Amino acid sequence: MVFVQDGSFSKSVPASAVNVGDKLVVANGDGVTEVRKIKRVTRRGAFAPFTKTGTIVVSDVLASNYVWSLMDESPVSMQWMAHAFNAPHRMVCALNFEICENETYINGISNWVYDPLRLGRWLAQQNAAVKFSACIAFIFFFGIFSFVEQMIVSPSEGLV
Numbered sequence: 001m002v003f004v005q006d007g008s009f010s011k012s013v014p015a016s017a018v019n020v021g022d023k024l025v026v027a028n029g030d031g032v033t034e035v036r037k038i039k040r041v042t043r044r045g046a047f048a049p050f051t052k053t054g055t056i057v058v059s060d061v062l063a064s065n066y067v068w069s070l071m072d073e074s075p076v077s078m079q080w081m082a083h084a085f086n087a088p089h090r091m092v093c094a095l096n097f098e099i100c101e102n103e104t105y106i107n108g109i110s111n112w113v114y115d116p117l118r119l120g121r122w123l124a125q126q127n128a129a130v131k132f133s134a135c136i137a138f139i140f141f142f143g144i145f146s147f148v149e150q151m152i153v154s155p156s157e158g159l160v
Contacts, residue, residue: 001013001078002025003079004023010025027061050065050086081138084146090149091145
């Protein structure tokens, strides 16, 4: 996902949803660059690091280190949801990095993400009431983890 300027706010969207004329947020967060041309590039392999902030800079453009959005409609941004979901993982890594060094993967996806991703894909196919209810529960549960992470594990970095 990348961050697109939408009025006075920026929102995270899948890169495939970007159109010519959209304004992408640049690395320093103080400006935007207008998309003038879109070219499809396909390469073999992948690199998807998880960062503390949930963002990464790619070709001077601020991007999410979370790779896709599962739902179009959500009470909060998919970027926030993905980052909050990863709070327990970041907390474990911060407290005992050896656990994270020895992570296992299924089809190139971390076990921390694989089953919840399957659940998210299933949820995305449900009706709006089920999606909304699940999102509210998700926000509450993982919001607590995110808050604890910010207050206890990384207090000097403030709330993100």
